[in-house]
Structures are given as structure tokens and as C-alpha cells.
Amino acid sequence: MNNTQVLLKRRPMGAPVAEDFEAVTTTITGPQDGEALIKNEYISMDAGFRNWMDEGAGDAVLPAMALGQPVMGLTVGRVEESRHPTLRKGDLVMGRLAWEQYSLAGDDFLVVLDNQDNDTPWHYHLGILGDTGMSAYFGLTDIGRPQAGETVVISAAAGAVGYVAGQIARLMGAERVVGLTSSDAKGERLKTELGYDDFINYRKPDLNQQFLNACPKGIDVYFDNVGGPLLETVLNHVNVGARIPFCGAVADYNTQHPQGPSNLFQIVTNSVRLQGFMTHLQLERYPEARGQLTAWMKKGQIKSITHEYDGVAQCGHAFADLFSG
């Protein structure tokens, strides 16, 4: 059987470009004993995976991706054939597989989805009901915990995690929700479509003054998807007792020599809690989070926004677009 795969052709230097990837047609046979053949219906483009594209990037969580192999990513698909101990033909699964039409899954990270609820589009499990939605939910419910009267700032606010986080922060009772974004056009959409109170365009000058204007009472929660120089700026505006759910450090992924904030002492003097988290370490809580997010969606209190590309071969382009703003 033919399979379209997108390979890591070369390791990106800085921001990924479409030419770092190559779509090829291969053949697939199987499954072998212990494996399932999965047809990937949706593949999500997650900036976080950029981190494992570098030489020697392997860590406690994942090994570095191999050159010439299909790029690792999250997918939603159907089990077409199974010799796997737990997966059955017809199961709908979300897993860490690869940018390919068909995958052979063995002991990969996989979750069987309960899709009784036919109202839920499958691809929500790669977005608002998937890892990005979980990131927003866990980061705010476990670490951020916005209280009445507080100001929440969200970086990459128009991104896959950020747009959900902003909506959740409001629902949890934050007084003021402010988004950091790269253009006024995106910022205006945050206000008109997602209920943000204000936005900060970090590409414009006078960033400190923008923070003072947008956050007149300082910052109590900073949901950080970015790290880097913006984190340094934010640390100059945090209130005592601020919480920073640290979800990603996109600013570091594309840099050969990332620089940390020079003002970490602000974390001491303001008793700030900066805490990283990985949704995959809390799989047992996905049902709770999905239940809450689905309930909010059904009441129209939170909305899902997606941007779709058609065809596995487009993965390289789509991924590069993530980093071009």
C-alpha cells in the first residue's frame, strides 16, 4: 500500500522553512505482531516539536528526531487493522505518531478517544480538546489560578494554546485578560472574537509603556508559551505572588544561543512561582478537562478556532508557517 510521508530532510537553522522537510511516497506493509495500522485523519502542527529537531536534542522526555525519517507529531486517526494488544479495529486514537498518511503503532504514546459524542469534530482532539486545550486548562487550573480582580497576560495569545487560555482565564474569574501578539490585526481579533480586554503588540516600540497601559494593576498571572526576552520584560511588571505557568519556550527553539532573563531576581523579590508542565504527564486528568471544555463550548462560553491545510504533503509548509507569525 502506498504511504505519503514527510521526512526531516535537514535540521532547521533557526526558524523552520518548508525546505527542511520533504514529502515522499513509500510503501507500507503490516501490521506486525504487536502493532496496529492507523490511518491518520488529522495531523497537528505544534511549535513545541521544533525542540526535538535539533542535533542531540534528546532529553528525558523524547529522543531527538532522526534525519531522513518521518517527522514526529500528534495525529488523530482510525485503527484500520490491529495485531496490537489493546487497540481494536475501528478505534479512534490520538497519538504521538508522525507526519504520514498511515502509521504503524506499537508502544507509541496513544490514547483511545471516546467519541460517543458525535457533535465533536475529530480534529478537536488535536486542538481545544487535545494537548493544546489541555495545556491551557492544566496551566491555569493547576498553576495560574486567576482570582477575582487579577490581571492575566497570555503570550502567543493568538496561538493554539493561547487563544484557549485567554478564554479560560476569563471564565475562571480574572478581571483583566491581556494578550501578547505580533500584530495589531491579531490583537483586534483577540478583543472582538475572544473576549480579551486588551493586547500588546510586542513588535512595536515602548514595550514597557504598553505593559503599563494594558496592565495598570500589574500582572498576577503570566501564561507563558514563549520564554525569551518577553519573559524578562514581564518580570519587570509582576505583582507579589504572581504565578507563571510555563508552557513553552518558542523563543528558544529557533535560537542557537538562547539568553535567559537577566532579572530572575524579580522572581525572588516578588515571590513568583514559575512552573513548567507537560500535559502528557497528566493523562489521567484528560477526561475531566475535556468534560469541562466541552461543557463550556456547548454553552457557547468558549470557542474553537482552527486553521486547516489539506494533504499530508503540506505538513512542511504548514509547520514553517507557524514560525513566520
Place this chain on the structure above:
Amino acid sequence: MNNTQVLLKRRPMGAPVAEDFEAVTTTITGPQDGEALIKNEYISMDAGFRNWMDEGAGDAVLPAMALGQPVMGLTVGRVEESRHPTLRKGDLVMGRLAWEQYSLAGDDFLVVLDNQDNDTPWHYHLGILGDTGMSAYFGLTDIGRPQAGETVVISAAAGAVGYVAGQIARLMGAERVVGLTSSDAKGERLKTELGYDDFINYRKPDLNQQFLNACPKGIDVYFDNVGGPLLETVLNHVNVGARIPFCGAVADYNTQHPQGPSNLFQIVTNSVRLQGFMTHLQLERYPEARGQLTAWMKKGQIKSITHEYDGVAQCGHAFADLFSG
């Protein structure tokens, strides 16, 4: 009445030197209405105050110190005369006053000490029962929480906070306690006198290899008094779920352009909690902490180590010595 005071003569460039300070003899009259006259019996030398010696260093916690004025610091003293609403003649107080023989205290930060227990030397209230002991206690009980089987690493392990933290970590059940220090001689004392299992001399080469040797199971708790480049190295050795009570950033105080860790992404991938804290925000818990620390001392499970200088005029020298290792 004559008063010996030590003034901030010039703002330190980098590490403070004795010449940044000047001892002078002045006269003091008072107290005025609302004030108490306090005779300072002990003055503690806390590296953390270096931070407020810089131009424009004022923040949410404290204003920058003024040139030509007595240097701000923590003292233990007796109220000699009072027109203050709550202080009474004879009260033993610990407060944020200044490097001077006599202070006039108004709405300064002051705590009246219960010194019923005549076994406790007064100066313990500037050390193991004062802010440094509280820092060690709060940092480990609130944030670090070492568990059985875990490895705890302490920076500035031979310092005023570190030597207490190491002992508490052991009492809380850590399997392995490792100190970071600037010389083998200090490291050996940590092992023989304070029960540390091992030490790392951060001035020696092969720091990564030293970490691998001293912490074969990785790092679960890093009690950080230092920040800076050591924090970066530690972040490459943390286990998933590690906690970092962030007590001070001495490495930054003396640097014009401090550099943050370039690998903050480790905080995300390892779900690390990095949390700053200030003991003065938890005054209500001092009695609990003092009670526990005193109980441990009486059972011989924890010991106090002090280094004393004689005479207010020595403050400048003593403070500079803190930074020369």
C-alpha cells in the same frame, strides 16, 4: 549621645569592598513622638541587601539605599527609651534598621522577640532563628519538600542560609544532600560537621561531571541562593518534577549585566517548579518555624554556626568579606 554609624559612601561596582562604606561618629537625640530608641546589640551581614545598594534598585519590596546614609540591615537590639505606640522599654527586637549603634525606629519593620528562653543567645535571632533560618525552613517546607529517596542540592551551602537548609533537608528525609561551595576545605567541613553526603566545588573544572558523580540519581530539589550560571548547570541535571526554592540570586547582585540561564526550556520539559519567596511576607509563621528549629537544636539534630566581628565600625569589612568567598 554619640552614635557610631556606617554609611554607604559610594555604590559598589560589582562585589562590595570595605572602601564602599565609611564609619562615622554622629550624635543622636530622641526619640520623637512615635519613635523608639533602640540599642543595636547585633547586626547581621546579609548578602541579599547588596541588591538595594545599586542606583535605582528600588522595587516593590524596598527603596534603593541612599548615598551618605547608614546602610540598611537587620539588627537585634533593646528598646532603651520609647515614645512608640507598641514598643516598650526593655523589649528585645529584631528589625530592619541600619548599621549603627543606636537606631530611632518608627514604622520600620520590627518584630518583638519572646526571649523567655534564656538558653537562646540573642544573635540566633539574626541567624538560625532569624531570617536566614526562616529562609531555609520556609523554602524547604513550602516549596522544596524533599521526599524519601530524593537528592537535594544546596547552593552557597556553607553560607548563612545554606548550612541550615542542608541540615533541614536531611531531617525532612532526603536521601542525599549535596552542597555547592567554593573550596574543598569548606566542602569537607560540610561533610564532617553538617552531615552533607557530598559537595561540589564550583570553582573546579568538569562541573557537569562533578554533578553526575555527586548526584547519580539526578536532582529533585535545588535550594538556590545564587542564581546565575550555576542555575543553568543545575537545570541540566534536574529530574522530572524537581522543585527549586529560589531564595537569592547573589550571582546577579554584583553583575552589571546578569545573564539568565539559557536553558529555561528544561523547566518546561521537566515540569520544574521554580519559586521565589521572601520570609518577611510570612511573619505569622515565624513562631512555628522558630519552635521547630529550637526543638531540633535542643535534641542536637541541628547546629548553629556563626562568625562574629566586634564593633559597629567593622560592618563594611565584614560585608565585603561575604563576597570574597
